[in-house]
Amino acid sequence: MVRFLEYFLIAGCIAVLLVFSHWIGQQAYSWMPLEATAEAQKVDYLFSFLVSVGAFVFLGLVGMMVYSIIFFRASPKDYSEGHPSRGDVRLEILWTVTPTLLVLWIAFQGFNIYQQLDITGLQQIVHLHRPLEEPAYAELNDNKPKPASETIRVFVKQWDWSFQYPNNLTSNELHLPVNLPTRLNMHAKDVLHSFYVPEFRLQQYIVPGRNIDIVLTPIRTGKYHLKDSLFSGTYFALMDANVYVESQEAYKQWLTQTAAQQPTATNQAVAEHTQTTKAWFKTSWYTVTPAQPSIITGERKVNNDT
Template identity: 75%
Template sequence: MSRFIQYLLIAGYIAVLFVVSHWIGQQAYTWMPVEATTEAQKVDSLFSFLTSIGAFIILGLLGMMVYSILFFRAPKNDYSEGHPSRGDIKLEILWTASPTLLVLWIAWQGFNIYQQLNILGLGQIVHLPTSLEKPAYGLVNNDKPKPASETIEVFVKQWDWSFRYPNNVISYELHLPVNLRTRLNLHAKDVLHSFYVSEFRLQQYIVPGRDIDLVVTPNRIGQYKLKDALFSGTYFALMDANINVESLEQYNQWVTQAKQKPIAMKNHAVDEYTQPPKTLFKSNWYTVAPKQSSIANSK
């Protein structure tokens, strides 16, 4: 087969490879939960791109091996060594520069997405010696918070979540207005916890003693589930809360009604703790006894 035809086949395969890799990358959107925030769209776009790159590399390597088998097979009883590729400066630059630029671009995109989440309160704690007897500690954080239409305080402890709204309404479910930037101020009352909502593509550690802010922009009306994605004790798997994304009118109506009608919420950790043991032997491990949640949706 002439060299021209070989080059033509290679060019055709690369063209098909681009199309197939792009198609696989688009399919990656269906592998994820629904996108419920504008930030989730950026995360999924990056994931789709990485999937396309991975498919291109895998299929490209497979095609290269098949091409080598078809056109560069050694004749029978030929045990001579092939031509060495070492010393080819152009090839060395190509396979060094290409992955380096790709990794730098991926890192830059990830950094941009993280910046858009506007997570504050994670600055380094440094020692500020005011005197030899009484050292002080300060939080170094020069970030400036981005504007948000609403600020909601989020409190987490063993074993529940609670949310305080600007008019001092307290609830055990999170309500967010759609298409509006909302700042969540996260507080852990005891140990490390994690704020995780798969539809938001958001997972943030909540550190005791630090006020951590993040901004989300919900763009899909519906109900979602907030989970604690960090092991924080025996009942951490039961620490969930409903997140309701609704129109601004519905949000304002709920806040007004919640202020007037207190509602008692059920604590799943209490139900689990009060059930009789289902094992033959007790482990005698120390367990924090959960307390029944107080009245929700109240001042």
């Protein structure tokens, strides 16, 4: 009877820990920025699950330590050691199999989210161990791309973002229709850059010389902020752009209105580079001269750096 009560108490404590850990995991949703894409929801679900698991392990261990300190504290003059828990095969299997299954499940969920983003153009490169003068590479072919309602070409360089839409309109703003899968065809013109929008839970490297496609589905209208998460030199702080998720009607209206506007050429990095600076002393730091700005027009994009 006493043994039954002990097991019942342990089961009750575990149940309370599970409920409280689940509650903490639900609070983790509020720790993140707003979810602006369908893929962000899956990322936050995985994050919430990890927080729940971490809370359960942490509170369980702390609870066991507090319980042991209160009820099994040795007397001040007792220097004997407790009996080691060894030779219990069931316990060994439990604490080996459980973390293994947990890690495998987390890995599967992460891989599933990555597959849903349908990132293409990042073929895995395997460098074989050969002399440096004779490098050998093996590339894996991409799978068939995921269908999308729109394809927007993204161009990035030091220090400028530009976006080309299906009607050949080019803008410094990224506009996305809500609730429709959109393909971003990304190109880096000089160095390695990274496309990062916190609300999208998306950070994708853009590699020079490669066409990198990624499909995302915006689900929340609003204005967001695109940053380059990789340091790219002197004017790195200017590597940002506005992202607008809007209704399909508003998206089409913006395309029509913007295409009718006069062409402009703007680049804040060029403007700052041409300004006369006042400094106490001159430095020998090397600075890349920003490329001339692209012509933003509704007909076509004229690149001054190609």
